[in-house]
Amino acid sequence: xxxxxxxxxxxENAVNILEKYGxxxxxxHYSKEELLGGALCDYDAVVIRSAxxxxxxxxxxxxxxxxxxxxxxxxGVGVDNIDIPVATENNMVVCNTPRSSTHSVVELTxxxxxxxxxxxxxxxxxxxxxxxAKKQLKGSELSGKxxxxxxxxxxxxxxxNVAQSLGMEIHAYDPYLPPKIASNNNVTLHSxxxxxxxxxxxxxxxxxxxxxxxxxxxxxxxxxxxxxGVDGTHCGNHIVNCARGGIVDEDATLSALxxxxxxxxxxxxxxxxxxxxxxxLNHQNFxxxxxxxxxxxxxxxRIGQEMAAQxxxxxxxxRPHSALN
Amino acid sequence: xxxxxxxxxxxENAVNILEKYGxxxxxxHYSKEELLGGALCDYDAVVIRSAxxxxxxxxxxxxxxxxxxxxxxxxGVGVDNIDIPVATENNMVVCNTPRSSTHSVVELTxxxxxxxxxxxxxxxxxxxxxxxAKKQLKGSELSGKxxxxxxxxxxxxxxxNVAQSLGMEIHAYDPYLPPKIASNNNVTLHSxxxxxxxxxxxxxxxxxxxxxxxxxxxxxxxxxxxxxGVDGTHCGNHIVNCARGGIVDEDATLSALxxxxxxxxxxxxxxxxxxxxxxxLNHQNFxxxxxxxxxxxxxxxRIGQEMAAQxxxxxxxxRPHSALN
Numbered sequence: 001x002x003x004x005x006x007x008x009x010x011x012e013n014a015v016n017i018l019e020k021y022g023x024x025x026x027x028x029h030y031s032k033e034e035l036l037g038g039a040l041c042d043y044d045a046v047v048i049r050s051a052x053x054x055x056x057x058x059x060x061x062x063x064x065x066x067x068x069x070x071x072x073x074x075x076g077v078g079v080d081n082i083d084i085p086v087a088t089e090n091n092m093v094v095c096n097t098p099r100s101s102t103h104s105v106v107e108l109t110x111x112x113x114x115x116x117x118x119x120x121x122x123x124x125x126x127x128x129x130x131x132x133a134k135k136q137l138k139g140s141e142l143s144g145k146x147x148x149x150x151x152x153x154x155x156x157x158x159x160x161n162v163a164q165s166l167g168m169e170i171h172a173y174d175p176y177l178p179p180k181i182a183s184n185n186n187v188t189l190h191s192x193x194x195x196x197x198x199x200x201x202x203x204x205x206x207x208x209x210x211x212x213x214x215x216x217x218x219x220x221x222x223x224x225x226x227x228x229g230v231d232g233t234h235c236g237n238h239i240v241n242c243a244r245g246g247i248v249d250e251d252a253t254l255s256a257l258x259x260x261x262x263x264x265x266x267x268x269x270x271x272x273x274x275x276x277x278x279x280x281l282n283h284q285n286f287x288x289x290x291x292x293x294x295x296x297x298x299x300x301x302r303i304g305q306e307m308a309a310q311x312x313x314x315x316x317x318x319r320p321h322s323a324l325n
Numbered sequence: 326x327x328x329x330x331x332x333x334x335x336x337e338n339a340v341n342i343l344e345k346y347g348x349x350x351x352x353x354h355y356s357k358e359e360l361l362g363g364a365l366c367d368y369d370a371v372v373i374r375s376a377x378x379x380x381x382x383x384x385x386x387x388x389x390x391x392x393x394x395x396x397x398x399x400x401g402v403g404v405d406n407i408d409i410p411v412a413t414e415n416n417m418v419v420c421n422t423p424r425s426s427t428h429s430v431v432e433l434t435x436x437x438x439x440x441x442x443x444x445x446x447x448x449x450x451x452x453x454x455x456x457x458a459k460k461q462l463k464g465s466e467l468s469g470k471x472x473x474x475x476x477x478x479x480x481x482x483x484x485x486n487v488a489q490s491l492g493m494e495i496h497a498y499d500p501y502l503p504p505k506i507a508s509n510n511n512v513t514l515h516s517x518x519x520x521x522x523x524x525x526x527x528x529x530x531x532x533x534x535x536x537x538x539x540x541x542x543x544x545x546x547x548x549x550x551x552x553x554g555v556d557g558t559h560c561g562n563h564i565v566n567c568a569r570g571g572i573v574d575e576d577a578t579l580s581a582l583x584x585x586x587x588x589x590x591x592x593x594x595x596x597x598x599x600x601x602x603x604x605x606l607n608h609q610n611f612x613x614x615x616x617x618x619x620x621x622x623x624x625x626x627r628i629g630q631e632m633a634a635q636x637x638x639x640x641x642x643x644r645p646h647s648a649l650n
Contacts, residue, residue, distance in 0.1 A: 103468050107491060108443050114436030115445050118621075123614035124446040125453075128606050132599030134615040141623045143428050165490035166432060233622050274457030281453050289448035290459040296443075297558050298466045 002071075002315045005030075005040055008049035010075055014304025021312050036061055045071035045314070047307055054082045063090055071314045075303045076294060077101065078244070079324060080209075088325040095310045095320045099154065100302035101294035105242055106158035108268060108293050109204055112240045113163075116264035117142060117202075121287040143167030144231035148200030150193065150216065151207030151243070152177050159204060160187055169230065171196050174207070197224040202238045209244035217241070219252040222261055236263025242293045245269040250280060257283050268293055327396075327640045330355075330365055333374035335400055339629025346637050361386055370396035370639070372632055375403065381411045388415055396639045400628045401619060402426065403569070404649060405534075413650040420635045420645045424479065425627035426619035430567055431483035433593060433618050434529055437565045438488075441589035442467060442527075446612040468492030469556035473525030475518065475541065476532030476568070477502050484529060485512055494555065496521050499532070522549040527563045534569035542566070544577040547586055561588025567618045570594040575605060582608050593618055 001022040006015070007029050015025050030039045032053070040046050040062035046069050048054065054062075054072060062069040072087055074096040087094050115121050118139040126133040147163045149156040152174035160170040170187040173196045179189060190196050193216065197203065203225070207213050217239060225237040239262060241248045250271050256262035257280075268289045270278060280286045294303070310320035326347040331340070332354050340350050355364045357378070365371050365387035371394050373379065379387075379397060387394040397412055399421040412419050440446050443464040451458040472488045474481040477499035485495040495512040498521045504514060515521050518541065522528065528550070532538050542564060550562040564587060566573045575596050581587035582605075593614045595603060605611045619628070635645035 103492070104466055107439055107466055107468065108445075110491075111436065111439030111443050111445050114432055115440055118433050118436050118614070118617065120433075120436050120440050120612070120614055121446045121449040123617060124612040125450060127600065127603075127613050127615060128450075130601050132601060132615045134599075134617060134620065137615065137617050138620045138622060138625070139617070141429055141432055141621050143432065144623070162487070162490050165487050166435075167428070231623075233626075235622065274459075275452065276455050276457060278452075287445070287449040288452050289443070289445055290452060290457045290462065292443065292448060292459060292462050292464070295459065295463045296466050297463060297560065298469070298556075300463070301558075 002044040002311070003042065004045045004047060004311060005043040006047045007052045008047075008075070010047055010307065011301050011304025013301060014308040017305070017308040018311060023311065023315070032058075038062065038064070041068050043069055045069060045073065045311060047073040047075055047311075048081070049075050050078065050081055052081070054087070056083045056086045059083055059086045059090060059092065071095070071311060071320075073307045073310065075307050084325050093314060093320060094324045095307070095322045096324065097303045097306040098322060100306050101299040102154045102158060104296040104299040105155045105293040106162065108289070109155070109159045109206075109240055109242045110162050110166075112242065112266040112268065112287075112289075113142060113147075113202065113204065113238070115287060116238050116240065116266045117235070122284060140229070140233055140235035141167075142202070144233065145169070145202055145229045145235060146171055146200040148172070148196035148203045150196065150203065150205045150247075152181065152187070152189065153206060155243075156204070156206035157181070157185060159206065160185060168202070171200055194221065194224055197221040198226065199230075201226055201229050201235055203240070205239075205241040205243045205247050207243060207247065209246050213247050215246070215249040215252075217248040217253070219249065219255065222252060222256045225261070227261075237261060238263055239265045241266075242268040245271045245273060250278070254280055254283065257285050327369040327636070328367065329370045329372060329636060330368040331372045332377045333372075333400070335372055335632065336626050336629030338626060339633040342630070342633040343636060348636065348640070357383075363387065363389070366393050368394055370394060370398065370636060372398040372400055372636075373406070374400050375406055377406065379407045379412070381408045384408055384411045384415060384417065396420070396636060396645075398632045398635065400632050409650050418639060418645060419649045420632070420647045421649065422628045422631040423647060425631050426624040427479045427483060429621040429624040430480045430618040431487060433614070434480070434484045434531075434565060434567045435487050435491075437567065437591040437593065437612075437614075438467060438472075438527065438529065438563070440612060441563050441565065441591045442560070447609060465554070465558055465560035466492075467527070469558065470494070470527055470554040470560060471496055471525040473497070473521035473528045475521065475528065475530045475572075477506065477512070477514065478531060480568075481529070481531035482506070482510060484531065485510060493527070496525055519546065519549055522546040523551065524555075526551055526554050526560055528565070530564075530566040530568045530572050532568060532572060534571050538572050540571070540574040540577075542573040542578070544574065544580065547577060547581045550586070552586075562586060563588055564590045566591075567593040570596045570598060575603070579605055579608065582610050
């Protein structure tokens with residue numbers, strides 16, 4: 001039976017499942033100093049979210065001649081806080097839970113699109129300030145417009161399905177996608193990302209942050225957007241990012257909001273988080289949320305269950321289904 | 326050729342269409358005193374929104390021995406600002422544009438549901454105040470929950486379709502609906518409104534305001550709501566009203582937010598509008614918009630076109646398709 005450190009919290013049901021299988025679960029956050037001092041040596045596995053950083057020195061301090069951590073679980077998707085090559089060299093398997101938060105991010109993305117185009121956050125803010133801004137808040141429908149999806153993985157596909165039910169036409173760019181997926185979903189897949197910007201008044205970002213995608217949404221591409229919907233409506237241009245900060249160039253976004261090239265921008269993720277003092281927050285046509293794509297009861301519950309299942313498999317001698325190395 | 330007074334504005338394209346058909350369109354707002362003084366006598370038709378009140382004395386002042394207004398157009402849906410019996414007695418046909426704003430209200434309703442359950446307006450407000458409230462803003466998915474629709478006309482049916490694409494199960498109450506409509510849409514239609522409240526964690530209002538529906542959403546019915554989703558999630562109870570103010574009892578709503586019986590409430594319409602100083606606006610789990618259900622470019626364009634078509638038909642001697650009397 002294994003001893004498991006859970007350093008950034010985990011859903012209660014998942015802890016119960018692990019204990020039912022005979023594992024010992026210790027819910028405890030460790031400081032950087034404690035981690036470097038070998039605090040994880042006494043464990044067989046560690047489950048983190050984003051707060052715990054498993055750098056090379058931390059990983060090397062987490063094993064000794066008697067054993068140590070053989071399983072690293074990331075309860076969530078992004079593994080940029082884990083030195084995976086070092087984990088691999090030291091026979092530690094790294095797993096994440098890539099599917100559990102998909103639908104929560106889909107719903108947040110649709111919520112941001114509608115909030116942008118109907119001024120919901122702005123209307124609420126003005127009401128609280130004592131202004132009945134009915135006449136200033138004329139918006140536009142999503143129906144009849146083209147939605148451009150940057151990346152067309154699970155989340156983007158889910159967004160596309162709901163957006164179609166709202167009457168949108170879906171375009172996507174994803175150089176890493178098997179073409180048959182697009183042909184199955186009544187979606188136009190483009191091999192040139194600029195074509196998506198040229199054709200779509202609404203763009204939503206659903207790719208990973210890499211050197212290739214850093215500032216993919218920049219001034220030049222924002223300038224390509226058509227301002228007028230394919231249905232003839234002067235709806236302006238709209239950008240949503242619920243993926244990772246840094247894919248959208250925030251300086252270019254603010255300039256485009258100021259010049260009117262963008263009619264709205266909505267971000268759940270920022271180049272620097274927490275996004276306190278970010279200049280976008282002063283613009284009336286911007287709205288944001290604090291990286292809450294996976295912050296639902298359902299996503300956290302599924303993440304816990306998916307992680308528990310992988311821990312149980314690992315200590316049964318099986319390869320976890322989302323092993324990354 | 327007719328002379329048409331447009332007192333509360335109309336979409337530019339609609340004005341162009343009417344002029345192309347040879348009609349004279351005068352865009353001018355009249356005060357109550359001017360209306361009572363017979364300002365409309367010189368017109369054959371008047372097109373209003375909600376700002377102009379066509380009371381009995383105003384209508385009687387709008388005709389004389391030489392003729393006067395024979396067509397009253399309401400660019401929108403609600404006709405509570407027109408004395409229809411008096412119009413009928415005086416051979417004035419009254420028309421509205423009931424279908425033109427349907428999809429705009431559908432999209433706003435879905436936007437309010439998502440904004441409520443994912444704290445989008447709250448997250449934005451806190452960010453602007455300098456607080457990164459990621460941990461406090463855990464929400465819940467719409468997927469897997471039951472949505473109760475009070476009224477199941479065109480708007481509610483549209484909301485139901487999109488909500489199904491998000492993974493919701495649809496329940497509805499509408500005593501005036503032919504049962505076959507519900508059976509066509511994979512919706513459970515209830516003959517007892519209380520059953521909808523008892524079964525659904527999410528309720529959206531889509532009926533008219535009448536004596537029967539005034540305060541239909543009240544303390545007793547809010548108390549029936551189950552707090553726990555049919556998928557087992559402790560998502561709490563959520564109310565949205567984009568129909569008419571007065572159907573939701575605002576005092577009961579505020580009490581339920583304070584006691585936690587309601588986890589969120591979102592209103593686009595209020596018992597008193599403009600809703601300035603409304604106590605709900607101080608509650609962190611409330612958000613509102615200033616009656617913007619039809620406030621989109623597309624809805625206003627369709628309303629104008631639908632109204633122009635009815636004016637053209639009327640002055641061609643045909644009965645307008647949305648004549649109400």
